[in-house]
Amino acid sequence: MSVKSNTNYIADKQTEGKIDFSLLPWEPIREIIKVYMFGATKYERDNWRKGSAWSQWYAAILRHLTAWIEGEDNDPESGVNHLAHAAWGCLTLLWFSIHRKHFDDRPRYKEAINGN
Numbered sequence: 001m002s003v004k005s006n007t008n009y010i011a012d013k014q015t016e017g018k019i020d021f022s023l024l025p026w027e028p029i030r031e032i033i034k035v036y037m038f039g040a041t042k043y044e045r046d047n048w049r050k051g052s053a054w055s056q057w058y059a060a061i062l063r064h065l066t067a068w069i070e071g072e073d074n075d076p077e078s079g080v081n082h083l084a085h086a087a088w089g090c091l092t093l094l095w096f097s098i099h100r101k102h103f104d105d106r107p108r109y110k111e112a113i114n115g116n
Helices: 026-042 054-069 082-099 107-113
Strands: none
Touching: 026 082, 054 082
16 A cells, blocks of 8 residues: 555645755755855855845956856855855845845846936
């Protein structure tokens, strides 16, 4: 008898509408965590949370993507994959878009607040 044929032995668990973390691909997530760990050693833990101009993060993301597309897989300083660095930068910008909006220095944003 299969488990599916007799639901009396299956606990009822409501999952509808809940975030399903099991969908995350853990191998790349581990690589991104290595970037966080490198930064915590180089600067200090959670230093990035202080925030800074979004354009600085965008530029760093592009540098890592450019190095990767030109054939360099790993960042020479950290030894971690450039794509993990770029993904980390994107996650950081996403976090800033929620928690550090005052550092938004995108050109269209600057024009809007200056009335242009």
